[in-house]
Amino acid sequence: MSITVLRAGSLTTIQDRGRPGLAHLGVPCAGPLDRPAADLANRLVGNRSDAAVLEVTMGGLHLRAGRGHWIAVTGAPCPVEVNGVARGHARAEWAERGADVVLGPPSSGVRSYVAVAGGFDVVPVLGSRATDTLAWVGPPPVQDGDLLAVGPSRGAPQPHDTPRPPRRGPLRLHPGPGVDWFAPEAVEVIGSSAYTVGSESNRIGLRLDGPPLERRRGEMPSEGMVLGSVQVPPHGRPVIFLADHPVTGGYPVIGVVEPEDLWMCAQARPGETLRFTRWRAASR
Structure with missing residues (x-):
């Protein structure tokens, strides 16, 4: 199974939990900047927390579903459309085979996260699928025309307690x-x-x-x-x-x-x- 990237936006990277424990070798950890949002996206589609997601900077992402996928968008709140129909933010949504999934610019915040049931199955580098934008370790930034492989899902998402950190302030x-x-x-x-x-x-x-x-x-x-x-x-x-x-x-x-x-x-x-x-x- 795969998802086609029709438009990647200004910067879209693949992120999982990163590469902890390699700093003594000069390798940054990487991983999602908004980890609670990435974890929430994975929970919503039934993934483990270490499944790879897309980190999308300021929206502008356009995907085309392969065989049909459960997806979830979290983080910076942005318009989400599937075949031109508005869908929910921070909830599991079904994108049928061949459906176009589009993320608009967020109303606030910077980074949105896209999870797909099964996770994005790119080749790991040093044990992680995370893109490091300092040394460019891991997969390259997502580009227009990319085919992103998707791993096997565990079935339809189930309801979960999916809290978002409520605290905002200093x-x-x-x-x-x-x-x-x-x-x-x-x-x-x-x-x-x-x-x-x-x-x-x-x-x-x-x-x-x-x-x-x-x-x-x-x-x-x-x-x-x-x-x-x-x-x-x-x-x-x-x-x-x-x-x-x-x-x-x-x-x-x-x-x-x-x-x-x-x-x-x-x-x-x-x-x-x-x-x-x-x-x-x-x-x-």
């Missing part, structure tokens, strides 16, 4: 290993200021514009970086490392975003505002 920030590289007031600044998402943001990192964070020490040797690290280059504006981030970096990390909040970074559009909730100092 990103919770834990102290980073480089917090002592900054002036004392920098912690107060990052916890009380509004930052604007920059247009150069991507799957590698979310670039923010706002009050600079003053250092009290100079440059540092390169060191290991983890998902959610808030690294601060010399200009003082923070960068949040996302799924395709490099495994090392040479700028100090003032904090690390709570993992459960990273999905909000995935859906933050350029020009939108983000805030941080800084950690509280330990009581004496």
Whole structure:
């Protein structure tokens, strides 16, 4: 079974749970930026959580079903049509043989996720089907005219409890290993200021514009970086490392975003505002 890509949109990649545990070899993890949305899409069509999905940036995807498929679209809310008929978001929908499935531009957010019963069955690289846009490990970005193989499904989807994280608000920030590289007031600044998402943001990192964070020490040797690290280059504006981030970096990390909040970074559009909730100092 396969699905034909008639129009891939601005950037559509294949993502599964990624390649954890290979950072010591210089291989980023990759995987969906909005993991709760990808997991929800898989649950809706009866897949396991490690099944490969499509991550669609700002809509514009046009697929043609093969033998008929259960599909689900989650993440950034966007119009979904099957043969020109509007279908639901965040629910399982049947696309019959030869049906055209079209995703319009999302009304909010950035990334939508398309799951198909059986998962997208591309060839794994280093144990994963995830596309890494930093080193381009894994399958290449989806292109117009691609034929995407689909694995065997487990039958019709069954009702599931499919919660979406209800929390929206400031990103919770834990102290980073480089917090002592900054002036004392920098912690107060990052916890009380509004930052604007920059247009150069991507799957590698979310670039923010706002009050600079003053250092009290100079440059540092390169060191290991983890998902959610808030690294601060010399200009003082923070960068949040996302799924395709490099495994090392040479700028100090003032904090690390709570993992459960990273999905909000995935859906933050350029020009939108983000805030941080800084950690509280330990009581004496």
